[in-house]
Amino acid sequence: MQRSNKGRALAALAAAGAVLLGCSQNSSTEIAGAGATFPYPVYSKWAGTYKQQSGVGLNYQSIGSGAGIKQIKAKTVTFGASDMPLKPADLKEAGLVQFPMIIGGVVPVINVKGVTAGALTLDGPTLAAIYLGDVKKWNDERVQKLNPKLTLPDTAIAPVYRSDGSGTNFLFTDYLSKESPAFKDKIGANASVQWPTGIGAKGNEGVANMTTQTDGAVGYVEYAYAKQNNMPYALMVNRAGSAVAPSAESFQAAASSADWSHADSYYLILTDQDGAGSWPITGASFILVYADPPDPKATAEALKFFAWAYKNGAPMAAELSYVPLPATLTAQVESTWTAQIKSNGAPVWKGE
Amino acid sequence: MPVANAKHAGRQRSGEFFFRTATLSAAILVLGLLGGVALALLIGAWPAFSHFKLGFLTHELWNPVTDEFGALAAIYGTLMTALIAMLLAVPVGFGVAVFLTELCPRGLRRPVGVAIELLAAIPSIIFGIWGLFVLAPILQKYLQPWLIAHIGPLPGIGHLFQGPPFGIGVLSAGLVLAIMVLPFIAAVMRDVFETVPDVLKESGYGLGATTWEVIWQVVVPYSRVGMVGGIMLGLGRALGETMAVTFVIGNAHRVSASLLAPGTTISASIANEFTEAVGTLYTSSLIALGVLLFFITLTVIAAARLMLLRLERRALSAL
Numbered sequence: 001m002q003r004s005n006k007g008r009a010l011a012a013l014a015a016a017g018a019v020l021l022g023c024s025q026n027s028s029t030e031i032a033g034a035g036a037t038f039p040y041p042v043y044s045k046w047a048g049t050y051k052q053q054s055g056v057g058l059n060y061q062s063i064g065s066g067a068g069i070k071q072i073k074a075k076t077v078t079f080g081a082s083d084m085p086l087k088p089a090d091l092k093e094a095g096l097v098q099f100p101m102i103i104g105g106v107v108p109v110i111n112v113k114g115v116t117a118g119a120l121t122l123d124g125p126t127l128a129a130i131y132l133g134d135v136k137k138w139n140d141e142r143v144q145k146l147n148p149k150l151t152l153p154d155t156a157i158a159p160v161y162r163s164d165g166s167g168t169n170f171l172f173t174d175y176l177s178k179e180s181p182a183f184k185d186k187i188g189a190n191a192s193v194q195w196p197t198g199i200g201a202k203g204n205e206g207v208a209n210m211t212t213q214t215d216g217a218v219g220y221v222e223y224a225y226a227k228q229n230n231m232p233y234a235l236m237v238n239r240a241g242s243a244v245a246p247s248a249e250s251f252q253a254a255a256s257s258a259d260w261s262h263a264d265s266y267y268l269i270l271t272d273q274d275g276a277g278s279w280p281i282t283g284a285s286f287i288l289v290y291a292d293p294p295d296p297k298a299t300a301e302a303l304k305f306f307a308w309a310y311k312n313g314a315p316m317a318a319e320l321s322y323v324p325l326p327a328t329l330t331a332q333v334e335s336t337w338t339a340q341i342k343s344n345g346a347p348v349w350k351g352e
Numbered sequence: 353m354p355v356a357n358a359k360h361a362g363r364q365r366s367g368e369f370f371f372r373t374a375t376l377s378a379a380i381l382v383l384g385l386l387g388g389v390a391l392a393l394l395i396g397a398w399p400a401f402s403h404f405k406l407g408f409l410t411h412e413l414w415n416p417v418t419d420e421f422g423a424l425a426a427i428y429g430t431l432m433t434a435l436i437a438m439l440l441a442v443p444v445g446f447g448v449a450v451f452l453t454e455l456c457p458r459g460l461r462r463p464v465g466v467a468i469e470l471l472a473a474i475p476s477i478i479f480g481i482w483g484l485f486v487l488a489p490i491l492q493k494y495l496q497p498w499l500i501a502h503i504g505p506l507p508g509i510g511h512l513f514q515g516p517p518f519g520i521g522v523l524s525a526g527l528v529l530a531i532m533v534l535p536f537i538a539a540v541m542r543d544v545f546e547t548v549p550d551v552l553k554e555s556g557y558g559l560g561a562t563t564w565e566v567i568w569q570v571v572v573p574y575s576r577v578g579m580v581g582g583i584m585l586g587l588g589r590a591l592g593e594t595m596a597v598t599f600v601i602g603n604a605h606r607v608s609a610s611l612l613a614p615g616t617t618i619s620a621s622i623a624n625e626f627t628e629a630v631g632t633l634y635t636s637s638l639i640a641l642g643v644l645l646f647f648i649t650l651t652v653i654a655a656a657r658l659m660l661l662r663l664e665r666r667a668l669s670a671l
Contacts, residue, residue: 199518
């Protein structure tokens with residue numbers, strides 16, 4: 001009951017917005033999607049340009065990957081977005097098709113007096129120990145050992161985490177679980193976990209604000225949020241043992257080793273990849289649509305937008321330090337659409 | 353003439369009847385609304401209560417992804433923040449009221465009184481923003497490190513003040529609440545103290561009593577009922593306050609031994625999560641939290657009533 005009310009309210013809002021913007025003839029073809037906050041900056045940038053060119057708007061609610069998966073399963077939206085890929089078996093059960101849209105990185109951000117962006121280096125086990133509550137102060141020897149040249153204050157570390165179900169949580173906890181057996185045992189990897197310590201904040205925006213606000217805080221946000229807010233980030237020691245800075249290049253390096261062609265349903269997690277230049281908390285963001293869509297027209301519109309974004313979106317993505325997918329991969333995804341997304345036996349998307 | 357009188361009387365009667373019906377329906381409307389709210393809450397909360405049963409009250413786990421919900425952390429946070437607020441606000445409010453009615457120079461009485469009433473007029477969202485941006489950094493830098501260093505090591509109560517100083521948390525929320533409920537408590541207490549007849553107080557002084565003795569043995573017993581009323585008004589606000597608490601409590605579904613740790617309250621959880629609650633169980637669990645708050649507030653008011661009745665009876669038997 002709650003859900004349908006919300007859906008109706010959303011539809012009403014969308015319609016009102018369309019009328020206000022004076023493009024009422026397109027209100028029926030507005031693409032509705034919901035999910036991950038991680039790719040939200042780039043989706044909204046794409047949507048703005050796409051609307052100017054095609055007149056079709058995107059109504060994307062960045063409510064978190066967990067909620068996005070639930071929304072698509074409830075069929076209130078045309079597509080769901082998640083940074084946590086669904087397992088092939090789950091996809092089959094729900095009748096969904098999944099494909100990657102963009103690659104980005106999760107970045108630890110800090111608020112330590114006297115420590116500027118990129119001055120502090122952390123590694124997986126230490127970050128896990130901080131979030132487990134084992135490393136309590138910034139001048140703890142485990143942090144100090146990674147930063148021999150830095151004078152770290154005797155300030156308590158305030159870990160800030162995402163309190164909502166989120167793909168950023170999944171990437172972060174997946175990485176920490178790979179790096180720290182204790183973290184895997186006590187917390188594990190999921191879109192929402194039980195943190196033993198720290199402050200909860202909602203969304204990437206909330207974590208960014210709370211970290212900026214609290215002295216001694218450490219948080220984790222999608223790189224675009226750290227960049228836009230000029231937040232001091234930390235370098236991470238990757239699997240190869242070298243300290244890397246978050247950037248489009250280091251995300252690209254992590255993504256380059258990914259073998260998409262052999263991944264069933266594109267189920268691939270890019271955290272903790274090999275390679276000297278790889279950013280360890282890299283992840284792809286995925287789109288979920290129905291294999292047999294309840295509204296084929298709307299799904300066709302959505303796929304048209306995604307195809308446009310694959311083709312034209314790369315420069316905009318790079319501006320926000322996301323990594324666009326390579327052409328071979330987008331071609332593979334488009335052939336997946338024709339092969340798997342069908343209505344009455346005919347493919348919903350017929351190419352451009 | 354008698355005809356006119358009868359007419360007049362008839363008009364009076366019909367007026368009376370109309371007035372009676374109007375007031376009666378107003379009273380019934382309130383009852384109906386209360387019943388309707390309770391019924392709607394119960395219906396909305398039913399899926400959560402029937403799914404988790406009593407475990408809903410005893411579990412701390414709150415995980416929207418795996419659809420497991422327990423209200424323990426929220427209940428604890430609600431009661432604890434309200435308790436801290438009352439512990440701080442009641443003595444201060446009492447002091448303010450005594451000062452204003454008994455000790456304050458006449459010229460200062462109005463300005464101080466108005467200032468306290470103005471404090472009550474500040475919207476709660478302002479308290480929230482102020483709490484997060486001004487109070488929390490001060491607490492984190494000065495008060496909390498002091499508490500950790502000096503009270504933390506003490507046996508017995510030490511565990512309440514251990515752990516890292518985050519600035520926000522249960523204690524900070526309690527402090528903001530204390531400031532918010534203080535004007536209610538102070539204003540009500542001042543008003544009831546002012547109703548104490550001067551004759552009573554003067555006879556006290558005439559017998560050679562000190563100011564303290566007059567306040568404690570004449571003013572307080574005389575205005576006990578009103579004082580409890582003021583405290584309950586404050587407590588009611590502390591239990592239900594949403595926005596200000598949401599800002600400074602840290603939004604963590606955890607029961608921690610330390611008051612410095614982040615936590616959550618019932619109303620803060622609802623405000624934070626209702627907009628994005630998807631699925632029947634999640635929404636229903638939040639409504640179930642609402643039922644619990646309704647129940648807690650009702651219990652508090654009922655307890656207050658009961659206490660007042662007892663006080664009155666004891667006062668009567670003492671006469």
